Amino acid sequence: AQKVTQAQTEISVVEKEDVTLDCVYETRDTTYYLFWYKQPPSGELVFLIRRNSFDEQNEISGRYSWNFQKSTSSFNFTITASQVVDSAVYFCALSRGNTGKLIFGQGTTLQVKP
């Protein structure tokens, strides 16, 4: 069975702090994709990153970085120097092969206070 676990339900930080959102996944597939999406209060899911199971290189995009470790089945997301605009619900998701069908974690609500 496939599963995504985001153990942190809510995180609250003060602006400029670094914050890491955890994501642990379960799958028996050898080919799969991992995603992070951001859901601001408006509700739309905004795509942040996709990683395939064969690429364990960490990725950095501005203040965002992702750490993919197959050995621990984790795909963690770090925001450096957080800003109030980062406040949102963040979802980690797993896709079986390249079907595009996503299995989501329960989401982590991030609140960044000024």
Next chain:
Amino acid sequence: SQTIHQWPATLVQPVGSPLSLECTVEGTSNPNLYWYRQAAGRGLQLLFYSVGIGQISSEVPQNLSASRPQDRQFILSSKKLLLSDSGFYLCAWSVRGAIAFFGQGTRLTVV
């Protein structure tokens, strides 16, 4: 560029009434289309998946149905709504199963 439109944005319907939510995609051909539901408590669950006109896969048993009458149109329907159908419904598209892009969602409240 590709865009996805979903409407209405909010809907309040009485129990037992019918439902029709529409989603259209522009700027791409033969997309995969998806309906997800986000119930209270945040989890998103895939409801329906379509790889082409008239081809619908249901991922979970439920009171809802989906149809794809045109290549870039995806409709979510119900003949009689239940209270448990309340939630936030999101349409999404992808090309050949790659990155899924989401619409702005419809917040449905069944009263």
